[in-house]
Amino acid sequence: MADIDPGLSLHERRARMAAEVLEGMVDRAASGRTDRAEGALALHKDVYTDPVRFQAEKHKLFHQMPIVAGLSQDIANPGDVMLFEAAGPSIVVGRGKDGEVRAFRNICTHRAAKLLLGEEAVCQRKPRLTCPFHAWTFDLEGKLIAQPGKEGFAGHADGARDLMPVAAREWAGLIFVQIEGTMDLDAHLAEFAPVLEILELEKAEPVKRGHIDTASNWKYALDTYGEGYHFAALHPNNIGITHMSDVALFTPYGRHHRISFPEKRMAGLAKIPRAQWPQSDYGGVHLLFPNTVIFVGSVEPGKTFVQLFRLFPSDVGQMRCQFAVYAPGGVRDAAHRAETEMGYDLTEQVVRTEDYAQAAQSYANLLDAPADFRVILGSNEIALQRLHQNIAAAIAMPL
Ligand code: FES
Ligand SMILES: [Fe+2]
CATH class of the missing domain: 3.90.380.10 (Naphthalene 1,2-dioxygenase Alpha Subunit; Chain A, domain 1)
Structure with a gap:
């Protein structure tokens, strides 16, 4: 060739x-x-x-390898999210307001509820993820931005309860997620x-x-x-x-x-x-x-x-x-x-x-x-x- x-x-x-x-x-x-x-x-x-x-x-x-979670147009716009669960743990893949694709464990940092529910790979419009259990709310950069009854969690520093990131990369219209470790997509695709x-x-x-x-x-x-x-x-x-x-x-x-x-x-x-x-x-x-x-x-x-x-x-x-x-x-x-x-x-x-x-x-x-x-x-x-x-x-x- x-x-x-x-x-x-x-x-x-x-x-x-x-x-x-x-x-x-x-x-x-x-x-x-x-x-x-x-x-x-x-x-x-x-x-x-x-x-x-x-x-x-x-x-x-x-x-431990980059796995395709979907194509770029599956979450075409800022505020779009989708579930990626088939590889193992439940992951949220979303496009932030800066246009960047990021992935997080679909685990609320309060008491581990799933933040996003629904069908795998189906686009949902959710610029913010609000937990169905006690309504902690996160943005698509993973930041905890609202916490009802915040005073009850005093001493748990701001930032410490943000979402857990997972390696993600959008490249040539493909969205890759790697559940464990650091992603080296260039070496993987070669x-x-x-x-x-x-x-x-x-x-x-x-x-x-x-x-x-x-x-x-x-x-x-x-x-x-x-x-x-x-x-x-x-x-x-x-x-x-x-x-x-x-x-x-x-x-x-x-x-x-x-x-x-x-x-x-x-x-x-x-x-x-x-x-x-x-x-x-x-x-x-x-x-x-x-x-x-x-x-x-x-x-x-x-x-x-x-x-x-x-x-x-x-x-x-x-x-x-x-x-x-x-x-x-x-x-x-x-x-x-x-x-x-x-x-x-x-x-x-x-x-x-x-x-x-x-x-x-x-x-x-x-x-x-x-x-x-x-x-x-x-x-x-x-x-x-x-x-x-x-x-x-x-x-x-x-x-
Ligand atoms: S488990 Fe998510 S807000 Fe309580
Ligand atoms: Fe066949």
């Missing part, structure tokens, strides 16, 4: 990368060749079912940063969101985004019709990656001159390590969408996907909104009833499998191999 020239404008970088991805897909589609690892990789079933491993993942990945930048997520307007609960280990569900090997068999009525099975263009960026799945029609483009290819928008399935999938696609040129899937472990055999769709550049009109909503509904249906239903069934079967059972990831499942190797390295446990 050629490096992106930092001297180019965002628009030029995006066009260049779109061309590169399209050329790679046409090549793979015409040859039927998929990108591969060197060999197959066997994974002991414990990788999915071991509760000790699950605890290590929760701690090292979900508490060479993936220029790819995320060209997505221009800061302009992506939320259109529809929800969640999908599944009785599977979170990694088994996440695996379904990393290979097109299953398209024909598992999705015969949708993506299996339009897309090639077992053909993918895979580009790693450190621990992150992009994987693109060619449509069947792309094979024909190899026979016509490059200059006559139709205009194509940039797209692909981006894995932002460890748990976030950003799928950028287009219905037709100029009609792009962003789908954000954030997979969280609730327990070793239970997970929740926070799913949201966005209109890049904003919603243009009612028809555009309806179209984007329909994209949510169709995708949610396929993911829930096909991919995650498969994950739940396979996971239950893994629990009953013999103690020495190993799943096997083929050389064609390169993205999965790397994902599991990277997770194992991050939690310092062998595969």
